[in-house]
Amino acid sequence: MAFHKKEEFSAKDQSLAAFAKAISHPARIAILTVLARKNECICGEIVEILPLAQSTVSQHLKELKNAGLINGTVDGPRSCYCINWKSFEKFNAEFGSLFTKLKEVNAKCC
Amino acid sequence: MAFHKKEEFSAKDQSLAAFAKAISHPARIAILTVLARKNECICGEIVEILPLAQSTVSQHLKELKNAGLINGTVDGPRSCYCINWKSFEKFNAEFGSLFTKLKEVNAKCC
DNA sequence: TTCTTTTATCGTATATTTGCGATATTAGAT
């Protein structure tokens, strides 16, 4: 069954995989780009830019937030999101070190 | 419906998302690590190391291959895999530039 | 209070992913 096999892998691999999953949909990469580009932490503006329904965008935002890649604060009837640079940088380093590690341990093959 | 909305995003975002998806499962990260570490391009050895059935590992290998992250060559009754460093490096750069780009266009918020 | 705007959440449909066992398939060994 499609059961929690994921948990049998190392915490590091799980963490990196979770981060990768967060950015494994073009809509979420587009959202991150919009968040970085706009001066303010938009919300409904994202809906206008993306070819997706409001509820769908809200769901993607939730996933990015759960992954820790963005922060969200409530401002009246609207929500203000922005990139969590700290954790984003952490994941960036984590990913970079995967590549570095792979290269280091490599010993030519095929 | 869960329809091809993905195709409405930029080619670059789609490409990066596809790469992220390829490494969005700890088993696949573990496979990449094994492939990099072992001197030879293992195959069934991976099955022994991972807590997964042979058919499942074979499927993960297929996905990594489809994503272009590994190469596979048939050697008698067995298959020999190794990391495709060229495309892996390409994706690494692509990912790094996402982070760089986000930082560049950013203009403080929240 | 009632209306409006903005966003989150619920319910639902469909698609994809994950995983396994069983069954091909391939090629060397007997």
Place this chain on the structure above:
DNA sequence: ATCTAATATCGCAAATATACGATAAAAGAA
């Protein structure tokens, strides 16, 4: 030709992801 070992693929079940419309919630404006 038959057996064996290593892999890939098929068929299936269960879980998760994607997407939408409808509805709830929150707070300012009328």
